[in-house]
Amino acid sequence: MAKMLYAATMSLDGFIAGHGGDMSWLKPYFGPNPDMDDLVHRIGALLVGRRTFEGDDPNKGTENEGAFGGAWDGPTFVLTHQVPAEPVPSVVFMDDLERAVAAAKEAAGDKYVNILGANTARACLDAGLPDEVLVCVAPVLLGDGTRLFERPGGDNVRLERTSLTHGPLATNIWTRVLP
Template identity: 85%
Template sequence: MAKMLYSATMSLDGFIAEHGGDMSWMKPYFGPNPEMDNIVDRIGALLVGRRTFEGDDPNKGTEHEGAFGGAWSGPTFVLTHRIPADPAPGITFMDDLESAVAAAKEAAGDKYVNILGAETARSCLDAGLLDEVLVCVAPVLLGDGTRLFERPGGDNVQLERISLTHGEFATNIWTRVLPR
């Protein structure tokens, strides 16, 4: 059965996007990273928040536009409160977290459902649906923006390290979410 994986590139001070959702800060840190390069083959579906889906792609307008530098092709589920009247082809828009997770898991088979978007990942965590987190830490301090996880007043979430690897421009920390 599919596992729910939240993967993101993060600045050393904990941000995945600059203020306003700008993700162009990542460009200097793209480069050889075997952990991140190999993850795409292990993903069976994406679960994406609406803001991330409509957000700032650092590769927009290039051959690398899209999830995972354009390497992703497959079922994509967008979690939103505003389902468009004319959805994009090949994209499934859903307004219920548990239904979206169930549909994404079914589509993923025995591979990962990769979550894109901090709010969607937090919702999965809060609902007890998040299994693993893979963070690619880039050596930069952004100072402000969208945090990897923000849970004001939230409790601690215990993680167990699965692996620690290094790419040319970043460090990858892969963890398992422990039961509460």
Template identity: 90%
Template sequence: MAKMLYGATMSLDGFIAGHGGDMSWLKPYFGPDPEMDSLVHRVGALLVGRRTFEGDDPNRGTEHEGAFGGAWDGPTFVLTHHVPADPVPGVTFMDDLESTVAAAKAAAGDKYVSILGASTARACLDAGLLDEVLVSVAPVLLGDGTRLFERPGGDNVPLERISLTHGPLATNIWTRVLPR
């Protein structure tokens, strides 16, 4: 059965996107990282929030545009309040979290469903649907932007560390979400 994984690169002060959703801050931290590079082969489907789907790609216009630096080629499910009238090849738009997660898990088989987008990850966490979190911590302070998890008034979420690895440009912390 597929597991739900939220993976993101985060600044040391907790931001995954800069002010206004700017993702260009990531460029200096692209590079070989065995932990992150092997992940794409363990993912069977993407669950993407609509803002992330339409958002800033630091690789836009290059051969590395798209998820996993352009290496992703598989089913993509976009969670949105407004399903577009015109289809996008290879992309399924859905408007219900539980149905979208179920469809993504079915498509992923025994691999991960990789969640892209802070709001979508938070919704999965709040619904008890998030299994694991993989954060690559980059040595930079952004000062403002989109936080990894923004949960004002939220409760504590216990995590169990699965692994800690050091890539040449960032530190990777892989955790399991424990029952609350």
């Protein structure tokens, strides 16, 4: 059965996107990262929020455009309130979290469903769905943007660190979500 994973690169001050959804801040931190390089082969499906799906890609217009620097080629499920009229190859738009997760898990088989997008991740965490969280911490302070996880007035999500690795461009913290 597929596991749910929230994986993201984050600035040291907790942002996964800069002001206005800007993702260009990531470019200096692209490069060798064994954890992330290996991860793409362990993912069976993506569960993506609409804003992330339509958002800023720092590799737009290059051979590296798309998820995981263009290395992702598989089923993508986009959670949205507005399903587009025109289909997108290999992308399924859904308006219900529970159904989208079920479809993504089925498509992923025994691999991960990787959650992309802060709002989608928060909805999944609120529903108790993720099994693991992987954060690649880049040595930069953005000062503003989209936080990795924000739940004003909310309760904690308890995590247990399972691995900590240091790469040349980021520190990777892999955790398991505790009940």
